[in-house]
Amino acid sequence: MTWKQAFTSSIGKKLVMGLTGLFLIVFLIVHVGINACIFADLNVAVWPFDPSDDGAIFNRAAHFMGSTILIRILEVGLFAGIILHIVQGLMLEASNRSKRTQGYAVPLAGRGSKWYSRAMGLLGTLIMIFLILHLAHFWVKARITGSDDMPEVAGMHDMFNLMKVTFSELWVVIVYVLACISLAYHLLHGFQSAFRTLGVHNNKWMTIVQSVGVGYSIIVPLLFALMPIAMYLGWVG
Amino acid sequence: MEHYNMNLNLKVWRQRNTQAKGSFETYQVKNISSEMSFLEMIDVLNEELIAEGKDPIAFDHDCREGICGMCSLYIDGRPHGPWEQNTTCQLHMRAYKDGDTITIEPWRAGAFPVLKDLMVDRSAFDRIIQAGGFISVNTGNAVDANALPIEKDKADASFAAAACIGCGACVAACKNSSAMLFTSAKVTQLALLPQGAPERKSRALNMIAQMDKEGFGACTNTGACEAVCPKGISLTNIARLNQEYLGAALTAN
Ligand code: HEM
Ligand code: SF4
Ligand code: FES
Numbered sequence: 001m002t003w004k005q006a007f008t009s010s011i012g013k014k015l016v017m018g019l020t021g022l023f024l025i026v027f028l029i030v031h032v033g034i035n036a037c038i039f040a041d042l043n044v045a046v047w048p049f050d051p052s053d054d055g056a057i058f059n060r061a062a063h064f065m066g067s068t069i070l071i072r073i074l075e076v077g078l079f080a081g082i083i084l085h086i087v088q089g090l091m092l093e094a095s096n097r098s099k100r101t102q103g104y105a106v107p108l109a110g111r112g113s114k115w116y117s118r119a120m121g122l123l124g125t126l127i128m129i130f131l132i133l134h135l136a137h138f139w140v141k142a143r144i145t146g147s148d149d150m151p152e153v154a155g156m157h158d159m160f161n162l163m164k165v166t167f168s169e170l171w172v173v174i175v176y177v178l179a180c181i182s183l184a185y186h187l188l189h190g191f192q193s194a195f196r197t198l199g200v201h202n203n204k205w206m207t208i209v210q211s212v213g214v215g216y217s218i219i220v221p222l223l224f225a226l227m228p229i230a231m232y233l234g235w236v237g
Numbered sequence: 238m239e240h241y242n243m244n245l246n247l248k249v250w251r252q253r254n255t256q257a258k259g260s261f262e263t264y265q266v267k268n269i270s271s272e273m274s275f276l277e278m279i280d281v282l283n284e285e286l287i288a289e290g291k292d293p294i295a296f297d298h299d300c301r302e303g304i305c306g307m308c309s310l311y312i313d314g315r316p317h318g319p320w321e322q323n324t325t326c327q328l329h330m331r332a333y334k335d336g337d338t339i340t341i342e343p344w345r346a347g348a349f350p351v352l353k354d355l356m357v358d359r360s361a362f363d364r365i366i367q368a369g370g371f372i373s374v375n376t377g378n379a380v381d382a383n384a385l386p387i388e389k390d391k392a393d394a395s396f397a398a399a400a401c402i403g404c405g406a407c408v409a410a411c412k413n414s415s416a417m418l419f420t421s422a423k424v425t426q427l428a429l430l431p432q433g434a435p436e437r438k439s440r441a442l443n444m445i446a447q448m449d450k451e452g453f454g455a456c457t458n459t460g461a462c463e464a465v466c467p468k469g470i471s472l473t474n475i476a477r478l479n480q481e482y483l484g485a486a487l488t489a490n
Contacts, residue, residue: 015483099454
């Protein structure tokens with residue numbers, strides 16, 4: 001058994017999907033945590049909110065992420081992980097589909113499996129399309145091209161303002177919300193599936209994995225979705 | 238349960254051989270008793286076809302009591318028909334009513350080529366077993382059965398996995414045509430027992446290698462296999478197989 005065989009067998013490929021998937025899940029916790037700083041500016045004068053914050057806390061957090069060498073190194077790992085997950089995912093999906101050349105006249109539809117567990121490739125592709133738009137909206141502007149919507153404030157990019165401008169357009173908000181819904185369903189299956197792939201089969205632990213998975217799949221995408229909505233409706237900024 | 242007779246319309250997949258292009262044929266069967274089994278209903282139709290000088294419908298069966306795994310048939314979108322945890326041979330016509338139309342297809346999977354009509358070649362499963370689904374025992378005196386202590390829970394879980402009859406419904410139902418539920422049952426039944434321990438690593442590695450070679454897909458944990466399995470083999474076995482395999486793959490030479 002060589003390393004190559006270990007990672008390219010059917011289970012090996014799934015291991016790669018599961019590990020990269022879990023890595024992305026950890027990344028999203030950091031991502032949602034940092035971005036949730038925009039809510040500090042929420043228009044209610046109750047602790048911890050401060051309507052006069054105007055994104056100061058968020059901009060500082062974003063600046064830390066962009067200016068810390070360790071984070072920038074991890075960013076390279078993140079891109080590698082996403083690309084590996086996407087390429088492997090699409091290849092697995094294509095390979096699995098090719099295993100039944102002649103289909104059934106009466107489909108098995110719905111019996112015994114959730115639609116989103118069967119739609120992982122589609123949901124992932126929707127997320128991927130969104131990611132391209134998302135990177136163009138923020139990452140490319142922050143790291144490469146710069147943008148007039150993102151002036152320097154106190155030596156830091158005003159990312160908060162860039163978000164405000166980006167989310168002033170309704171279609172952008174709708175696309176982001178749809179992407180969050182896709183992510184929620186992708187994770188509703190993916191979270192627990194990843195642990196099964198890694199070999200977790202103890203009932204006691206699977207119960208925890210399943211509950212945490214459902215919680216994560218609802219809370220994280222919901223928080224993300226609230227960001228464009230809150231900015232569009234003027235709850236913050 | 239009251240007895241009744243019924244007339245039915247059958248849409249049956251007919252295919253002369255593996256290379257031939259198959260198609261659906263429609264048949265009417267009359268006066269079918271609700272007490273008959275599904276296979277007996279096809280027997281009745283075949284008698285008529287033979288009397289008319291036509292080719293009878295080929296389908297697999299052997300024990301007709303739900304224990305051998307030979308019967309198959311994908312009936313109205315479900316392997317082994319509408320009943321839960323049931324084989325086609327144990328499906329009875331009381332599941333249907335007069336005038337019903339029933340569509341019967343063979344298992345569909347590249348690794349299970351159609352031999353004729355509703356019969357598919359499931360020898361890929363045999364080759365997966367041959368690759369490692371056994372224990373090696375040297376000849377000599379039989380060892381005392383109680384010499385090896387086995388935890389009751391493990392013995393039970395092993396026995397539950399050993400209930401797999403190798404029918405292939407899991408592959409037929411899986412969107413990826415994955416044979417993971419079958420393979421996981423065959424690995425689990427041995428992995429949980431002390432007798433299975435010596436060949437544990439090579440078993441998991443070789444059986445998965447063979448499974449991949451046969452052209453089955455990769456598991457995505459959708460659970461369709463578990464839902465159609467006539468023996469209630471649990472999805473948990475797949476996670477256990479993943480553990481067996483990954484443990485072996487990362488440590489074997
Ligand atoms: C940030 C975004 C994403 C996260 C957090 C994520 C997470 C996951 C997780 C945890 C799994 C389960 C792995 C397993 O079953 O072993 C998974 C599977 C999968 N992902 Fe993603 N994913 C993301 C984006 C994508 C993208 C962009 C694509 C593809 C275009 C994609 C395609 C797939 C596919 C095809 C599977 C395999 C299906 C399955 O295991 O049932 N994912 N993902
Ligand atoms: S796991 Fe169930 S469905 Fe699959 S071969 Fe065994 S008995 Fe048949
Ligand atoms: S014919 Fe033996 S299980 Fe159905």
